[in-house]
Amino acid sequence: RYDAHQVVRAEVDTLRELRTLLALGGDVWSESIGLGSIDVMLPVDRIGTLARTGIEFEVMIPDVQRLIDEERSRIDADGIAGVGFFEEYHQQDELFAFYEALEESRPDLVTSRSIGESIEGREIRAYTISGAADPSSVPGIYIVAGAHAREWISPATISYLADTLVNGHGADDRITPLVDDLAWHIVPLANPDGYQFTWDSNRLWRKTRKANGDGTFGVDWNRNFAAGWGGPGSSGNTGSDTYRGTGPFSEPETQAIRDDVAANPNTSIFFDVHCYSQLVLWPYGYDSTEPEGPAGEIHRNLGEGIAEAIESINGRIFAPQPAHDLYLASGTSLDWAWDDAGVYAFTYELRDTGEFGFVLPPDQIIPSGDEILESFLYVGEELVGSSALVEFPDGFPTVVEPDTNTDLIVSILSVFNELDPTSAMVRTRVDDGPLVTESMSLAGIGRYLATIPAASCGAVIEVEFMIETTSGNTIVLQSETGPWTIDVADEEIFFADDAEADLGWTLGLPGDDATTGVWVRVDPNGTAAQPEDDASDPGTRCFVTGQGSLGGGLGENDVDGGSTSLVTPSIDTTGADIGTVAFAYWYRNDAGASPNQDSMPVEISTDEGSSWTTIATISDNAAAWRLLEIEVDLSGSTTTLVRFVASDLGDGSIVEAAIDDFSLTTRSCPKIDCPGDLNGGGQVDGGDLGLLLA
Secondary structure, three states: OOOOEEEEEEEEOOHHHHHHHHHOOOEEOOOOOOOEEEEEEEEHHHHHHHHHHOOEEEEEEOOHHHHHHHHHHHHHHHOOOOOOHHHOOOOHHHHHHHHHHHHHHOOOOEEEEEEEEOOOOOEEEEEEEOOOOOHHHOOEEEEEEOOOOOOOHHHHHHHHHHHHHHHHOOOOOOHHHHHHOOEEEEEOOOOHHHHHHHHHOOOOOOOOOOEOOOOOEOOOHHHOOOOOOOOOOOEOOOOOOOEOOOOOOOOHHHHHHHHHHHOOOOEEEEEEEEEOOOEEEEOOOOOOOOOOOHHHHHHHHHHHHHHHHHHHHHOOOOEEEEHHHOOOOOOOHHHHHHHOOOOEEEEEEEOOOOOOOOOOOHHHHHHHHHHHHHHHHHHHHHHHOOOEEEEOOOOOOOEEOOOOOEEEEEEEEEOOOOEEEEEEEEEEEEOOOOOEEEEOEEOOOOEEEEEEOOOOOOOEEEEEEEEEEOOOOEEEEOEOOEOEEEEEOEEEEEEEEOOOOOOOOEEOOOOOOOOEOOEEEEOOOOOOOOOOOOOOOOOOOEEEEOOOOOOOOOOOOOOEOOEEEEEOOOEEOOOOOEEEEEEEEEEEEEEEOOOOOOOEEEEEEOOOOOOOEEEEEEOOOOOOOEEEEEEEEOOOOOEEEEEEEEEOOOOOEEEEEEEEEEEEEEEEOOOOOOOOOOOOOOOOOHHHHHHHHO
16 A cells, blocks of 8 residues: 555756655656656655755645545446446456457457467457458558556557547548558557556556566566667666566567567557656657657657647647657667667657646546547558658758749658659749649659749749659648748848858857856757757858767756847848848757746847847757748848847756857849839839829
């Protein structure tokens, strides 16, 4: 029992504080152990000791045993009779009876198989839901639930998903094609021994039930996979909740998943569903990197899309981030699925954020099921639909010279579909003219050469791209808001800087209060939150918020304690009316104690810094450089300043920012002389007639 136990959330800032916290002997509820926020269950008599250490903390669950007792009393009193299946949690025999009923009701959709046995001899089963004549011929989504025994919401939520897929087939126009065109492989309970133990003996048990030979029991299922096995975030101590086992795949429960994924080579994407914290994670957990090249961007794009889909249902915010943004954790299924199985991989941490933790009330099963269902429907549509990743290796031109064709290199990569490179097209429209479609030529693997047609000064060119999959689907590629647009104009450069030389920027202003992470101009040392390279090609230097050491960890020398300002030199803008501020930026604020709470305002001053106007607010996270252009009013100005203010406010999060390739320009078209335009208004009208008759 857990009488007189509380769960606290501690804010650990140093390794010394971490060692002090762990020395109190509590049960860590967080997925991994490291600096930052950690949830720990402690006996009440040690809370005072924790307070005396000076470590900041708050009580999340004041009485753990009361939650467990209320849960058990409810289940014992109500049983299952008369209660809807998704209104209560279920023992494993009831879970499997539910899946067997799905199979019996729709044998045309549901098939089952045994994929192994647990250490205590319980069967580990998998179910495939598919309307395809041959499920092995269509892309597969592989979903694992119940890997950590105490996380009851995981198998409950995935059972809701399975039920909706089966019963929605033939009745729901959105679900039916996703069942027909995909194979949904579901493992409802990956750790059956541990799950049963949480019902019979210890509600908060996490691991498997292997006897380790020294009086301890259990291996952490999610530290026993081969990728990075034995590394940080796992333990060789058999009594630890993160005990990794004697070797990679030493346990039959992880061997079953490894072998079944290998037996289903149609698997395209892998999900391991856990709780709690409301997160969407992608590789890597074993070090502070992400998959290289387009694969990293695809993981990030999918992860952010998943989080948006979840939020769209009940408003619950799930933070999308690489797994190491929490802490390093080695030997996880997530990293194995990408590194070894070669499929895109994600881990869900379901509801909640600590109010109930692992003892989540059953009235949250259906809301959790609804939001996670939506996320899987989004993934399914990405998997079978027409989606691809488009990039511009040399940048996208937002302004081009009048009356001149412009060549543009376009990179198009499909996430899940094979593309027909001979079908690549660019489609343009000048002002309100007709759409013009032209073929693009190959310029390398996945790269194409597009020609943007010449247009007269003042015109706007809309641009989009098209390509077909080998199965005949046409993919139309646009920006997030529609076709890309290009202004046709003469461009005057007031100021441009690629940060390779010191052109007089101000790094820090009076009143800045950041204690670390102050702006510097350097060749950056990359971390998970800070770029390794600048945005320029060629080039090495950029402005970043603090320079960490080579090989430094997440958040080393990031912005802490307040704000730091980066200001351009004074730029002569005499005679300008409308200008364009353009720059490359890198921004991360999605880790630490208050992720996604900070932002970086971009401000402009035309009175030498006496007053400032915000022209943009940057808050989007990306482990990549992004470009931004902002139209600004410069009328009446003689000089202009632009500043970037990076801050870490409130509870303290990981904040890193970088700026490169800054420019301030103006765009114009030459005036065409018109003899009748006497007043210079740009057209012949009554005013000109009045001057003529005066």
